[in-house]
Amino acid sequence: MTLTVVRLAERAGVAPHVVRYYTRRGLLSPERDPGNGYRRYAEKDIARLRFIRLARRAGCSLDDIALILEGLDRRTLSEEWLRSRWQQRLDETRSKLMALNEVAGALVRVLAHCESDPPRASDVQALSSWMQRALQYTPRT
Numbered sequence: 001m002t003l004t005v006v007r008l009a010e011r012a013g014v015a016p017h018v019v020r021y022y023t024r025r026g027l028l029s030p031e032r033d034p035g036n037g038y039r040r041y042a043e044k045d046i047a048r049l050r051f052i053r054l055a056r057r058a059g060c061s062l063d064d065i066a067l068i069l070e071g072l073d074r075r076t077l078s079e080e081w082l083r084s085r086w087q088q089r090l091d092e093t094r095s096k097l098m099a100l101n102e103v104a105g106a107l108v109r110v111l112a113h114c115e116s117d118p119p120r121a122s123d124v125q126a127l128s129s130w131m132q133r134a135l136q137y138t139p140r141t
Helices: 005-012 016-024 044-057 062-074 079-116 124-136
Strands: 039-042
Touching: 005 016, 005 039, 005 044, 016 044, 039 044, 044 062, 062 079, 079 124
Parallel strands: none
Antiparallel strands: none
């Protein structure tokens, strides 16, 4: 049984544009109907599309997903490689979280400083001075 873009999208629970995008990225490889040139997907593409969505939710990049799918297709994917890649993603995510926490802290200080000393800057130098004070500000808790 072959599926159209719309039918595959319905079966996998995604929008048709998602199927088209992943096809353009090479993550899905439909055949072409010789009669009309339409893309025709196989039942296996449902599982493939679901895997892509789950891997994205787990933080995998589309490049990672392409490598995983290629390894599965060639039967060369190793558990060690997967574990290593996922550990790398976790480390990168934790690093990004730390950076975002620093940004959030800075925004808390800036907003708290707005309450005690609203910015009345008329030029970049004045606003810079205000920001410097704001970023050093310790909000009262």
